Amino acid sequence: MKKALLLTTLLTLPASAVLADSYTVDPDHTYVSFAINHLGFSTMRGKFNQQSGSLEYDFAAKVAMVTIEIDAASIDTGHTKRDQHLNSPDFLNVAENPTISFKSTKAGWNGNKLDSVTGDLTILGVSKPVTLKINSMHCGEHPFSKKQVCGFDAEASIKRSDFGVNYGLPALGEVLDLQIELEATKN
Amino acid sequence: MDDFLSRPEFQSAVIPFIVGLLFYFGLRKLSAYAWGWAVFSAFLVSAILINGFTLTPLTGTRKIILLILASFIVVALVRHLITNSNLQRMLLPVIGVAALIWVFWKILIRMGFLGTATFLAGGVGLLLWLLWAFDRIGNDDVRLHGAGFSLLLGTGLAVTAGASALLGQLTLSLAAASGGVFLAWVLVGKASGSSSSSAVTGGFTYALAAALLGLAGVMLARLPWYTLIPLAAIPSATGLVPKITDSRFINALVTNIPGLIIALATYFWVWRLGGASAGY
Numbered sequence: 001m002k003k004a005l006l007l008t009t010l011l012t013l014p015a016s017a018v019l020a021d022s023y024t025v026d027p028d029h030t031y032v033s034f035a036i037n038h039l040g041f042s043t044m045r046g047k048f049n050q051q052s053g054s055l056e057y058d059f060a061a062k063v064a065m066v067t068i069e070i071d072a073a074s075i076d077t078g079h080t081k082r083d084q085h086l087n088s089p090d091f092l093n094v095a096e097n098p099t100i101s102f103k104s105t106k107a108g109w110n111g112n113k114l115d116s117v118t119g120d121l122t123i124l125g126v127s128k129p130v131t132l133k134i135n136s137m138h139c140g141e142h143p144f145s146k147k148q149v150c151g152f153d154a155e156a157s158i159k160r161s162d163f164g165v166n167y168g169l170p171a172l173g174e175v176l177d178l179q180i181e182l183e184a185t186k187n
Numbered sequence: 188m189d190d191f192l193s194r195p196e197f198q199s200a201v202i203p204f205i206v207g208l209l210f211y212f213g214l215r216k217l218s219a220y221a222w223g224w225a226v227f228s229a230f231l232v233s234a235i236l237i238n239g240f241t242l243t244p245l246t247g248t249r250k251i252i253l254l255i256l257a258s259f260i261v262v263a264l265v266r267h268l269i270t271n272s273n274l275q276r277m278l279l280p281v282i283g284v285a286a287l288i289w290v291f292w293k294i295l296i297r298m299g300f301l302g303t304a305t306f307l308a309g310g311v312g313l314l315l316w317l318l319w320a321f322d323r324i325g326n327d328d329v330r331l332h333g334a335g336f337s338l339l340l341g342t343g344l345a346v347t348a349g350a351s352a353l354l355g356q357l358t359l360s361l362a363a364a365s366g367g368v369f370l371a372w373v374l375v376g377k378a379s380g381s382s383s384s385s386a387v388t389g390g391f392t393y394a395l396a397a398a399l400l401g402l403a404g405v406m407l408a409r410l411p412w413y414t415l416i417p418l419a420a421i422p423s424a425t426g427l428v429p430k431i432t433d434s435r436f437i438n439a440l441v442t443n444i445p446g447l448i449i450a451l452a453t454y455f456w457v458w459r460l461g462g463a464s465a466g467y
Contacts, residue, residue: 081350081461088351088408089248095407096247096293125244164244167353170193 020063023150023184025053031181032070036160037173046077046086048100055184057139057150064107064114068180070100090167097124102132113137117154123163132156132180148186155179198236199343199356200363203229207367212375220263221378222332222368223392227259229364237356247407248353250290251399255361258286258392266388275387276322283314283395290399294406309412313419314398320422321390328377328389329435332369333443334422335393336362341418341450342401348457349410351403358400365393373439390422411460417453421446 033047050071057064073094075086087094104119114137121130137152156178161169191197207229214221234252242249261282269275287310288295295303317338324330339362347355401418404410424445430438 084350084409085352088353089246089403090351090353093246093248093407098297124246164241164246166239 020056020058020061020065021148022187023055023057023148024187025051025055025068026149026183026185027052029151029181029183030068031179032068033179035177035179037175039171044077046075048072048074049076050074053102053182053184055150055182059112059139062107062109064104064117066102066104066117066119066182068102068182072098072100091165093124102130104132105129114152121156121158121163123160124165126163128158128162130156130158132178142185145185149183150186151181151183153179153181192236195352195356198233199360202236203233203360203364204367206232207364208371211368211371211378215371215375215378217379219378220266222372223259223262225368225371226361226364226392227256229367230361231256233360233364234357237353237360247290247293247403248357251396251403252357254286254290254399255392255396258395262388262391272387279388279391280315280318283318283391283398284311286395287311287314287399287402291402291406306406310398310402313402313415314394316419317394317398317422318390320419321394322387324422324426325386325389328372329430329438330422330425330442331386331389331393332365332372333439334425334446335390336365336369337425337443337446337450338393338397338418338421339365340447341421341453342397342404342415344450344454345414345418345457346400346404346408346410348454348461349404349408349414350461351408351410354400354403354408358396361396361400369439373435376435393422409461410457414453414457414460417449417456421449424449
């Protein structure tokens, strides 16, 4: 009975999850930022100050799965009243939707190089597929902690109206350029 | 045309005011509930301009829009099917409380017991107080609709100052719709067939909309909860000034002065609490 249960469990797990190394996102060295056109005059930038997540990564097996959860209320554009407005029902509605999340579903490889990660981005409770373009990635031993660390720089562009963030359109830009710089420490 | 329709002042003031005014003129001789259908129509147009046609995701704000529109239909049905005013007085608060819980459910389930209890005590208390206060002036169309207009105006301005332009626009559009219909009523009189038996239902939409939008300003934006207290006094305040003539126009102006003063003073208070800083 126990053997049957163990076999069933192993068979239902994706083989990649069994083989890949697990990493926990280092919130002190992970940055999620964005840029948006402001009324046609200039580009407004902002970031989120609190995020967490995990990374499953195995270069040899070509496995890369990433989950990021962002505290929507931690948005920071350098202006308190603007941040309060962004938290309101006009934009992120953080009281009802406190978390923005990205959960990958597949990884794109270009030879031996991780090229992209596609997954579901959820904002305001609406999930849409988004592909993060990986600009650089490196895994290795941290020189101080001696722990195995993986990190990447990624970017994507989304249309906020796809997620129901419609206020201020078309005057306030529709396209949001996302940048994610992530570091994760092996468990 | 798109530029015109996308401007907040047209979406939330000019268009609902004109639509409300014209619809009341058109419906006055056709329906005893002309006031309700005129405000309903004007708010519907405004809500579509502000929110668009989409209802997904079904946020608290969109639930409020649906409930305000539904409240007119509920009132029409209650007036038609339930003529006993005591039964109306029992049913409408139940509907109102259910609406309140539905709007804020996503937030309530994440709050602790104390937070939920505090919100329900305050929110339900506010709603029941407003229903009672409007019921007391329900037989007097001048005070009823004047108080409704002032309450929505004050709530809309306060919510806008409390960091949600969207909630503010919706509230102000309802205020403008009510104002347009009120002006039409002042000019041409009440609808054919309207009677004092509808007094209980007269203030339901005002009370429900002001409670939901004001509480949304507190829970979803940054409106301080205590700023709802003076606003809640508006229906009672309109009863302070006695009528001095038989002129609808003069009575409409005079009896609603206290309500307008409270509305504007509350807005100024919220604006000052917010730091009185300029926009960004």
